[in-house]
Amino acid sequence: MTGDFRPERVLEKALARCQAAEVFHRRSVRTPVEFENNRLKQVRTAYSDGLALRVIAAGRVGFSTTTKPGDEEGLVDRALSAAAGGGEARFSFPGPSRLAVDADRFHHAEVAELGLAAMIETGRDFLQRTVAVEPAALAGARLEKEVREVRIVNSSGLDLTYRRTGFMAGFGIELIEGENLLNVWEFRASSDYPAAEIAELQENALEQFRLGRKNVALTTGRYPVILAPHAGRDLLGPFRDCLNGQAVERGISPWGNRLGETLFDPAVHLEDNPLLAGGPLSAPFDDEGWPAQPSPLVRAGMLEGFYLDLKSAAGLGRTSTGNGTRPGLESIPSPSLSNVLMAPGQDSYLDLIGGIKLGLFVVHLMGAWAGNLLAGEVNGNVVLGYRIEDGAIVGRVKDCMLSVNAFDALNRGLRGLSRETGWSMNYRLPYIALDDVAISTKA
Amino acid sequence: MKAMLRALVRNKPADYLEVRLEETHLTHIQFMGPALQNLAESVAFGGNVRALVKGGWGFVSFNRLEDLDRQVDLAIAQARQVAAAIESGATLAPVDPIEDTVPLPPGVDPGALSLQAKKDLLESYNAAILAFGPPVVSSQIRYRDIHSRILYANSDGTCLEQERLDVAANLVAVARRNGLTQIGFFGMGGKAGYGVLQDRADEVTQICETARDSLAAPVVRGGEYTVILDPRLAGVFAHEAFGHLSEADNVYENPRLGEIMTLGRRFGEPLLNIYDSGREEGLQGYLKYDDEGVPTRKTYLIRDGLLVGRLHSRETAGRMGEPVTGSARALDYRFPPIPRMRTTAIEAGDASFDEMLEGVELGVYAKGAYGGQTAGEMFTFTATEGFMIRGGRLAERVRDVTLTGNVFATLKNIDRTGRDYTVEGSAGGCGKGEQNPLPCSSGSPHIRIQKVIVGGKGS
Numbered sequence: 001m002t003g004d005f006r007p008e009r010v011l012e013k014a015l016a017r018c019q020a021a022e023v024f025h026r027r028s029v030r031t032p033v034e035f036e037n038n039r040l041k042q043v044r045t046a047y048s049d050g051l052a053l054r055v056i057a058a059g060r061v062g063f064s065t066t067t068k069p070g071d072e073e074g075l076v077d078r079a080l081s082a083a084a085g086g087g088e089a090r091f092s093f094p095g096p097s098r099l100a101v102d103a104d105r106f107h108h109a110e111v112a113e114l115g116l117a118a119m120i121e122t123g124r125d126f127l128q129r130t131v132a133v134e135p136a137a138l139a140g141a142r143l144e145k146e147v148r149e150v151r152i153v154n155s156s157g158l159d160l161t162y163r164r165t166g167f168m169a170g171f172g173i174e175l176i177e178g179e180n181l182l183n184v185w186e187f188r189a190s191s192d193y194p195a196a197e198i199a200e201l202q203e204n205a206l207e208q209f210r211l212g213r214k215n216v217a218l219t220t221g222r223y224p225v226i227l228a229p230h231a232g233r234d235l236l237g238p239f240r241d242c243l244n245g246q247a248v249e250r251g252i253s254p255w256g257n258r259l260g261e262t263l264f265d266p267a268v269h270l271e272d273n274p275l276l277a278g279g280p281l282s283a284p285f286d287d288e289g290w291p292a293q294p295s296p297l298v299r300a301g302m303l304e305g306f307y308l309d310l311k312s313a314a315g316l317g318r319t320s321t322g323n324g325t326r327p328g329l330e331s332i333p334s335p336s337l338s339n340v341l342m343a344p345g346q347d348s349y350l351d352l353i354g355g356i357k358l359g360l361f362v363v364h365l366m367g368a369w370a371g372n373l374l375a376g377e378v379n380g381n382v383v384l385g386y387r388i389e390d391g392a393i394v395g396r397v398k399d400c401m402l403s404v405n406a407f408d409a410l411n412r413g414l415r416g417l418s419r420e421t422g423w424s425m426n427y428r429l430p431y432i433a434l435d436d437v438a439i440s441t442k443a
Numbered sequence: 444m445k446a447m448l449r450a451l452v453r454n455k456p457a458d459y460l461e462v463r464l465e466e467t468h469l470t471h472i473q474f475m476g477p478a479l480q481n482l483a484e485s486v487a488f489g490g491n492v493r494a495l496v497k498g499g500w501g502f503v504s505f506n507r508l509e510d511l512d513r514q515v516d517l518a519i520a521q522a523r524q525v526a527a528a529i530e531s532g533a534t535l536a537p538v539d540p541i542e543d544t545v546p547l548p549p550g551v552d553p554g555a556l557s558l559q560a561k562k563d564l565l566e567s568y569n570a571a572i573l574a575f576g577p578p579v580v581s582s583q584i585r586y587r588d589i590h591s592r593i594l595y596a597n598s599d600g601t602c603l604e605q606e607r608l609d610v611a612a613n614l615v616a617v618a619r620r621n622g623l624t625q626i627g628f629f630g631m632g633g634k635a636g637y638g639v640l641q642d643r644a645d646e647v648t649q650i651c652e653t654a655r656d657s658l659a660a661p662v663v664r665g666g667e668y669t670v671i672l673d674p675r676l677a678g679v680f681a682h683e684a685f686g687h688l689s690e691a692d693n694v695y696e697n698p699r700l701g702e703i704m705t706l707g708r709r710f711g712e713p714l715l716n717i718y719d720s721g722r723e724e725g726l727q728g729y730l731k732y733d734d735e736g737v738p739t740r741k742t743y744l745i746r747d748g749l750l751v752g753r754l755h756s757r758e759t760a761g762r763m764g765e766p767v768t769g770s771a772r773a774l775d776y777r778f779p780p781i782p783r784m785r786t787t788a789i790e791a792g793d794a795s796f797d798e799m800l801e802g803v804e805l806g807v808y809a810k811g812a813y814g815g816q817t818a819g820e821m822f823t824f825t826a827t828e829g830f831m832i833r834g835g836r837l838a839e840r841v842r843d844v845t846l847t848g849n850v851f852a853t854l855k856n857i858d859r860t861g862r863d864y865t866v867e868g869s870a871g872g873c874g875k876g877e878q879n880p881l882p883c884s885s886g887s888p889h890i891r892i893q894k895v896i897v898g899g900k901g902s
Binding site (some may be wrong): 036037039040041042043044045046047048049050061062063064065066067068069071074075078079081082084085086087088116120124136138174176177179181183220222246250251252254315330332334364366367369370371372374375377379380381383398399400401402403404405437438439440441442443 | 466469471473475476478479480481482483484485486487488489499500501502503504505506507508517521522524525528529530532558559562580581617619622623624625626662665666667696697699700703777779813814815816817818819820821822823824825842843845847848849851852894896897898899900
């Protein structure tokens with residue numbers, strides 16, 4: 001087709017004017033199907049196609065992106081003029097290397113070929129199941145598929161391409177009784193089509209809905225708490241920020257000089273694994289062309305490693321861990337986690353609940369991202385949580401805040417981890433049971 | 444180009460059709476400590492077609508203009524597919540067609556500062572943070588400007604050409620001592636050019652002092668308090684606590700919420716007035732027309748404590764039989780417009796700060812805003828600074844102050860509104876669904892609220 005972006009041509013043009021360059025080309029087609037308020041609302045198709053150019057000229061970095069056909073000259077001009085005032089380049093672009101998996105390992109035909117009719121049917125199923133349980137409830141659903149193609153070429157001779165698929169299913173229910181709003185939702189992202197889990201996901205949403213129908217009180221105090229995987233992801237927010245190579249390089253992570261120290265309970269194992277089959281962020285190489293590899297972060301409570309991109313790795317005198325990520329096309333690469341896996345424990349989560357005399361089971365926190373994460377502080381509204389009494393869930397607790405220091409919680413405060421795991425976005429976690437968590441509620 | 448777009452949306456087999464084309468020039472500058480992490484100028488170019496057929500929506504976005512007719516056909520086919528699956532769906536509120544060209548405001552020149560000059564200005568703030576000295580050990584500056592030209596046409600005859608420039612930056616100072624990290628944060632933003640970036644030395648000093656002083660402060664003890672919010676945090680409170688619930692897509696197909704949100708119902712004391720306006724020039728929330736081509740208005744949400752309005756798209760206004768407000772906004776061409784805030788504000792009252800402190804035996808004075816979030820009737824918002832109030836006086840500093848509330852209870856508990864007023868923006872913006880960050884502003888005086896839950900594990 002005329003006017004298509006040609007990364008190798010952009011590289012050639014850039015290299016006529018500077019020593020080193022990297023061109024990133026991403027094309028995708030995304031198809032979301034959206035249900036709201038008990039009916040199908042909208043079907044969308046989003047085509048996107050764009051280039052990002054990073055250059056090193058006279059030892060300085062310049063960056064620019066475009067989604068405008070015919071803008072290749074402009075792209076090169078802008079990147080080079082940015083480099084004139086850009087930051088010092090202390091890294092170099094990687095050369096060709098062997099990938100651990102086939103380039104198209106995470107391209108799944110069952111997602112690419114998933115039909116609109118099937119997606120609509122899945123959403124409609126959930127609406128019908130919800131209305132059967134409670135006619136006054138409002139159900140929503142979102143099914144989405146994406147096919148993406150990425151190519152990276154650079155001046156070190158790298159020329160890599162992969163295709164991958166993405167799938168997302170989300171189901172939610174809202175019920176209003178008087179001035180009481182109950183919202184429950186479940187979602188799952190993957191690169192394959194997790195057929196067996198979709199009914200389970202719907203069932204989980206309906207189960208949360210049943211559990212949340214009755215409100216009960218809890219007084220301000222310290223309680224044992226169980227965090228379901230969605231809330232567990234909030235607890236790991238400080239880990240995400242403090243293990244980030246950029247934070248280590250800047251000297252603001254509390255763990256910069258503590259590799260090899262046992263900072264957490266021996267039951268705590270955390271790993272980043274971009275090669276996980278079906279993982280929501282699985283890819284054969286990162287957005288800088290570095291081969292994907294599993295990275296241990298915490299092993300048996302010991303701080304094992306940080307996650308790095310080219311720049312932070314160079315700053316720390318290490319090599320990249322393959323975590324150079326572009327959250328959007330227009331973002332310069334920075335370190336970001338792929339599939340985060342926390343190892344499960346021995347107990348069933350029902351046994352963890354069963355062992356609590358009086359406590360809180362937290363499904364979703366809200367606003368916990370806004371705390372002082374570098375200090376480990378997690379503060380969130382318990383937007384969906386239940387009171388545990390004598391080992392059983394007895395009703396929903398509203399209008400309360402959970403405050404916990406994540407570093408203490410996964411050390412002295414860890415009560416147990418479930419053997420079951422669940423996904424929350426790109427995190428796969430067990431249920432996490434903690435002791436002595438501060439809960440603030442209405443007087 | 445305009446004629447081509449007009450022709451494209453005319454006489455197609457759809458009840459409604461709109462097309463948007465956009466070219467945006469973006470600048471990103473980011474410092475992380477002394478290192479310049481990013482310096483970039485980029486171009487985003489793309490468009491979309493949105494079609495309504497028998498109540499069902501189809502939407503296609505793209506980067507390439509070839510085959511525009513095919514994109515129109517696809518959007519219509521998708522809308523038909525939705526229509527086939529539903530019994531009833533969207534109807535749009537009627538509006539008068541508008542043809543207009545909206546240039547940048549007089550005196551606003553996107554070329555007024557070169558990339559190097561922008562970098563130099565931010566570098567001076569970054570250097571000032573780093574020069575503050577221990578315990579301030581690092582900094583972070585994120586700057587972006589977005590200069591867009593948007594062409595829009597719909598099948599009702601509206602055709603607009605608009606130019607917008609949004610400039611915003613966030614400054615962070617990081618202090619560290621004995622393994623504890625604390626930060627100071629300040630955000631700024633506007634639509635009146637680069638002036639919003641100038642003369643921020645005082646704010647730079649302030650965030651360094653906040654980061655430093657917070658290191659020595661104890662964590663606030665959780666519980667229910669009388670709180671006084673400074674204008675920045677109160678603005679975020681207005682946005683989170685009531686703005687989101689006022690977006691009519693929450694209520695237009697939700698009869699039970701509709702009963703709760705009946706116009707005329709009391710939500711606060713008579714001293715409470717909250718509005719949302721697209722007409723406040725120079726602010727990040729300013730826009731003359733929304734992204735459905737509807738002229739924006741100043742919309743009172745709460746007047747004298749009573750619910751009087753909400754924020755509509757043409758679809759929600761059409762369904763509810765209420766006037767359009769010009770609140771349908773899309774982050775960019777990749778997304779359909781949905782009801783969003785613009786500049787959300789609590790109006791000034793008559794209390795002085797001392798009058799607010801009066802009678803507060805035990806309370807919290809919370810200042811500055813990292814951010815907040817809403818779900819249904821519940822919301823949280825996080826302050827950058829906190830102080831205890833004891834015996835009607837400001838007392839010791841505390842840290843890690845996050846507040847939470849329930850909209851039905853908390854608004855009624857606002858019992859003082861200050862006579863001061865501040866409105867600000869930030870590089871953060873507002874997120875809703877996948878559309879984040881949308882430039883918005885929020886404004887408020889100091890306000891006092893009874894019985895707010897403050898999170899915290901301090902004792």
